[in-house]
Amino acid sequence: MPTRDLSQPLDDDVTVYPGDPSVERHPAATHEDDGYRVTELRFGSHAGTHVDAPSHTEPDGRTIDQFDVGQFAFDARLVDCSDTNAREPIRPADLPFGTEVSALDAEMLVVRTGWDEFWGTDRYYDHPYLSREAAAQCADLGLHVAFDALSPDPSPSQTDRTGRTESSVDAEPEGVPAHRELLGSERFVVENLRGLDDLPEEFELRAYPLALDRGDGSPVRAVAVW
Amino acid sequence: MPTRDLSQPLDDDVTVYPGDPSVERHPAATHEDDGYRVTELRFGSHAGTHVDAPSHTEPDGRTIDQFDVGQFAFDARLVDCSDTNAREPIRPADLPFGTEVSALDAEMLVVRTGWDEFWGTDRYYDHPYLSREAAAQCADLGLHVAFDALSPDPSPSQTDRTGRTESSVDAEPEGVPAHRELLGSERFVVENLRGLDDLPEEFELRAYPLALDRGDGSPVRAVAVW
Numbered sequence: 001m002p003t004r005d006l007s008q009p010l011d012d013d014v015t016v017y018p019g020d021p022s023v024e025r026h027p028a029a030t031h032e033d034d035g036y037r038v039t040e041l042r043f044g045s046h047a048g049t050h051v052d053a054p055s056h057t058e059p060d061g062r063t064i065d066q067f068d069v070g071q072f073a074f075d076a077r078l079v080d081c082s083d084t085n086a087r088e089p090i091r092p093a094d095l096p097f098g099t100e101v102s103a104l105d106a107e108m109l110v111v112r113t114g115w116d117e118f119w120g121t122d123r124y125y126d127h128p129y130l131s132r133e134a135a136a137q138c139a140d141l142g143l144h145v146a147f148d149a150l151s152p153d154p155s156p157s158q159t160d161r162t163g164r165t166e167s168s169v170d171a172e173p174e175g176v177p178a179h180r181e182l183l184g185s186e187r188f189v190v191e192n193l194r195g196l197d198d199l200p201e202e203f204e205l206r207a208y209p210l211a212l213d214r215g216d217g218s219p220v221r222a223v224a225v226w
Numbered sequence: 227m228p229t230r231d232l233s234q235p236l237d238d239d240v241t242v243y244p245g246d247p248s249v250e251r252h253p254a255a256t257h258e259d260d261g262y263r264v265t266e267l268r269f270g271s272h273a274g275t276h277v278d279a280p281s282h283t284e285p286d287g288r289t290i291d292q293f294d295v296g297q298f299a300f301d302a303r304l305v306d307c308s309d310t311n312a313r314e315p316i317r318p319a320d321l322p323f324g325t326e327v328s329a330l331d332a333e334m335l336v337v338r339t340g341w342d343e344f345w346g347t348d349r350y351y352d353h354p355y356l357s358r359e360a361a362a363q364c365a366d367l368g369l370h371v372a373f374d375a376l377s378p379d380p381s382p383s384q385t386d387r388t389g390r391t392e393s394s395v396d397a398e399p400e401g402v403p404a405h406r407e408l409l410g411s412e413r414f415v416v417e418n419l420r421g422l423d424d425l426p427e428e429f430e431l432r433a434y435p436l437a438l439d440r441g442d443g444s445p446v447r448a449v450a451v452w
Contacts, residue, residue, distance in 0.1 A: 213237035
C-alpha cells in the first residue's frame with residue numbers, strides 16, 4: 001500500500017509552541033564506552049508531530065492512555081485550505097460539508113494550510129487557524145481534526161532571541177477556542193503534520209501515541225496509507 | 227479490523243535496561259497556571275516498548291530515520307517459546323523454520339516468552355534469550371525479530387537499590403551476539419512487547435518509530451492488527 005510519512009523530524013531545529021520544553025538529545029551510552037549506543041531524549045508531550053488528548057485543555061478531560069489504540073487509525077478526508085493567509089481564520093464555508101452541513105464519510109478532517117514549509121522559521125507561528133465555528137462544526141459532525149501547522153488556534157508570536165516572548169501567551173480557556181470545541185467533545189487534534197500536498201482526498205491516517213500514563217498528548221509518527 | 231495494543235505503559239514503574247535513563251515526567255504547563263497541560267518527558271531511546279536501529283550496536287549502522295516509515299509495518303509470524311526457562315537460550319530447533327530451514331511467509335518473527343508478566347519486577351531481567359545461531363538463522367532468512375522481553379540477549383542482573391549494578395554490564399560486542407547478528411544484517415529488533423498470548427499466528431505488527439534524527443532506536447506504540 002502506498003505510504004507517506006507525515007511527520008516533522010525531531011532534531012535540533014524543532015519548532016515548539018512558545019513556553020514548551022525544547023527538544024534535547026544527549027548520549028546516554030556510546031559505542032566507545034559501552035559497546036552500544038543509547039540516547040537520552042527530552043521533549044514536551046506536544047513536541048513535533050503529535051496528538052492532543054482531551055486533558056490537554058480540558059481539566060476533566062480523558063488522558064491519552066484512556067483510549068483504545070485502534071482509535072488512532074483514522075479514516076481521513078483531506079481539505080485544501082492553502083489559500084488562507086497568515087493569521088486568518090478557516091471558516092465553515094471553507095470546509096467540505098456542503099450547504100446542508102452533512103456528515104462526511106470520514107472520522108477525521110485533515111486540513112492543509114501549506115504552513116509546513118515554514119517549519120523552523122519565525123513565520124511558522126503565523127499560521128492560519130480554525131474559527132471557533134468551524135471547529136464546532138467538525139466536533140458536531142464527530143470529526144477529529146489534523147493540521148499541518150502548530151495549532152488550530154492562533155499561536156503567540158515567536159520568542160525573541162533572549163528567550164522572552166514578544167507577546168504574552170494567551171492561554172486562558174477563551175484563548176484556545178478551536179481546541180476547546182474539539183477536545184471538549186473528545187475529538188483528537190493532530191498538529192504539525194507535513195507533506196499533505198498531492199495526497200489523495202481520502203486516506204488512512206495512523207497516529208498512534210506512546211503509551212504515556214495519564215498523558216495529555218504524545219509525539220507520534222504520523223503515517224498516511226491509501 | 228481486530229487490533230491489540232502490544233505496548234508496555236510508560237509510567238513510573240518502567241523496567242529499563244541497567245544503566246539506561248529512567249522514565250521521568252514533569253509538569254511543564256498546568257491548567258491552573260497556564261490554561262492547558264503539557265508534560266516534559268525524559269526517557270531513553272530504548273525505554274519501554276521500542277525498536278532498535280542498526281546503529282544501536284553497529285558503529286557504522288544506519289539510524290532509525292534512514293528507513294522508510296512503511297518498513298515499520300511488518301507481516302509478522304508468532305512463535306510460542308514460553309516453555310523456555312529463565313536465562314535459557316531459544317535455539318534454532320525452537321523456531322518454526324522446519325528441518326530444511328525454509329523461509330517463512332513473513333517479514334518478522336515475534337517470539338513469545340511470556341516474560342511480560344514479570345514487567346516491573348527483578349525477575350524481568352532473567353528472561354530467556356535467542357542463541358546466536360537462532361538469531362543468525364532469522365537474519366539469514368531476512369526476518370526482523372520482536373520479543374516480549376527486555377532483550378534477545380541475556381540481560382545483566384537488576385541494579386541494586388543504590389543504583390549500582392550487581393554484575394557489570396557486559397556490553398562488549400561479543401556480549402550482545404543476537405543483537406549483532408540481527409542489527410548487523412539490518413534487521414530490526416523490537417523489545418518489551420506484551421500481550422502475545424492468544425494472538426493469531428499471523429498478524430501485522432505496526433511499530434512506527436518517532437522521527438528521531440540520527441536515532442539509535444525509538445519508543446513505539448506497538449499495535450497488532452489482523
